[in-house]
Amino acid sequence: MSNILEMTNVSKRYKDFSLKNVNLSLEKGYIMGFIGPNGSGKSTTIRLMMNLIKKDSGTIKLFGLDSEKHELAIKDRIGFVYDENHFYEDLTIQEIKDFVRPFYTKWDEEIFEKYVDQFELSSKKKIKELSKGMKMKFSLAVALSHHAELLIMDEPTSGLDPLVRSELLEVLQSLLEDENKSVFFSTHITSDLDKIADYITLINNGIIQFTKPKDELLEEYCIVKGGIDKLDEANREKWIGLRENAFGFEALSSNKQEVRQHFGDSVMIERPTLEDILVFFTRRADRVSSY
Ligand code: ADP
Ligand code: MG
Numbered sequence: 001m002s003n004i005l006e007m008t009n010v011s012k013r014y015k016d017f018s019l020k021n022v023n024l025s026l027e028k029g030y031i032m033g034f035i036g037p038n039g040s041g042k043s044t045t046i047r048l049m050m051n052l053i054k055k056d057s058g059t060i061k062l063f064g065l066d067s068e069k070h071e072l073a074i075k076d077r078i079g080f081v082y083d084e085n086h087f088y089e090d091l092t093i094q095e096i097k098d099f100v101r102p103f104y105t106k107w108d109e110e111i112f113e114k115y116v117d118q119f120e121l122s123s124k125k126k127i128k129e130l131s132k133g134m135k136m137k138f139s140l141a142v143a144l145s146h147h148a149e150l151l152i153m154d155e156p157t158s159g160l161d162p163l164v165r166s167e168l169l170e171v172l173q174s175l176l177e178d179e180n181k182s183v184f185f186s187t188h189i190t191s192d193l194d195k196i197a198d199y200i201t202l203i204n205n206g207i208i209q210f211t212k213p214k215d216e217l218l219e220e221y222c223i224v225k226g227g228i229d230k231l232d233e234a235n236r237e238k239w240i241g242l243r244e245n246a247f248g249f250e251a252l253s254s255n256k257q258e259v260r261q262h263f264g265d266s267v268m269i270e271r272p273t274l275e276d277i278l279v280f281f282t283r284r285a286d287r288v289s290s291y
Contacts, residue, residue: 002028003064004150004182005049010058012044019044019206022058026182026199028149031172033193033214034186035274036203037282042186043083045203046154049184050080062150076105079143081136081153089128093121093138104146115141118171133164140168144175151175151183157192165189169196190274200274204281214274222256223276225249226267233263241280252280 005026012019019041026032036042047053049060051067051074060067062074087096093116101107116123119137127135136156143151151172157165173196175181187193193200193214201211210217221240231249236242238258239251252272253259259269272280 004028004062005184006059006061006064007045007049008059008061010045010048010060011056012048012053013056014044017041017044017206019048022048022208024201024208024211026184028182029180030198031176031183031185031196032199032201032211033190033197033274034184034201034203035188035190035193035278036186037188037278040203041206042188042203043154044206046152046184046186049152050075050078076103076146077149079146079148079151081139081143081151081156083154083156083158087127087135087138090126092124092126094123096127096138097123097142100142106147108145108147111147112141112145115144133160136160136164136168140171144171149181151181151185153183153185155186155188157187157189165192172196188278190278193274202278202281209281217277218271218274220256221252221254221272221277222259223270223272224251224253224259224263224267225270226263230263230267241283243283252276 003025005024007022007024010019010022017039022045024045034042034045044053048055049062049067051071063077065074067074091099097112115137119134119141121134121138121141127138130138140156143153157168160168169192172183176183176196185193185197197214199211200214200217202209225248227248228244228246231244238253238255240254242249242251244250256269259267
């Protein structure tokens with residue numbers, strides 16, 4: 001077993017929010033998309049991994065090492081992209097690079113220069129003079145310039161225009177094609193993951209709902225559409241989420257086979273998108289009782 005990242009029964013309580021009993025693992029060489037609505041606990045989970053906040057209970061291991069005991073050794077092997085700029089706004093790209101470089105035993109100036117070039121970053125510019133997209137590219141350039149084995153990114157695409165977003169995703173994809181790197185990537189924009197993710201983990205309300213290979217997830221789950229009479233026949237407990245009106249219903253099921261067996265051709269069965277799955281799961285938590 002080569003889990004590069006492993007969280008076991010990790011909990012963290014805030015006054016109005018708890019992350020409950022998180023179990024998560026990522027194998028070397030894969031890319032995991034971590035999805036969930038705003039406020040569901042994505043950043044809290046990532047901050048725990050990075051040892052930026054203290055857990056209440058559980059264990060967190062990266063590269064098989066305890067996240068608290070081996071923080072420095074671990075961080076040397078991780079490229080981290082935060083949800084917000086965490087560099088000093090008044091420093092230039094060059095100055096920040098000179099500052100962070102000594103922290104990494106495997107800093108590679110050539111790679112850094114390559115990304116600075118590719119991203120058209122001007123090293124004389126101050127951070128505060130950069131657009132959001134430029135800041136993100138700079139963060140990414142730093143994260144990729146020390147031969148990190150694991151890239152952890154907290155909503156790197158949020159607030160970026162579509163062009164910069166797709167550029168960023170392309171860089172990630174090409175990175176993963178030729179190297180043995182792993183990526184843990186949180187986002188609430190599920191379309192980011194359609195192409196690149198191997199695994200999807202969904203979190204809602206501080207609780208992990210599932211981790212699954214993306215292809216399996218999209219194969220096993222289905223959207224069901226039908227008339228209200230059909231809904232009455234169904235076992236309501238089985239839907240993950242449901243929308244209904246006077247004419248019909250639309251629901252998410254985690255078991256396409258079962259739906260097909262039960263309903264035959266009397267309902268429409270469609271392949272879901274990651275967006276559908278996120279929306280229906282989120283909706284379920286809002287429902288009072290039946291689903
Ligand atoms: P996400 O990244 O999925 O949007 P977060 O992990 O940032 O969600 O936040 C989850 C919840 O935890 C939110 O309700 C947020 O208000 C709360 N929270 C986050 N950090 C703190 C903190 N330091 N103190 C108290 N509550 C916090
Ligand atoms: Mg967040």
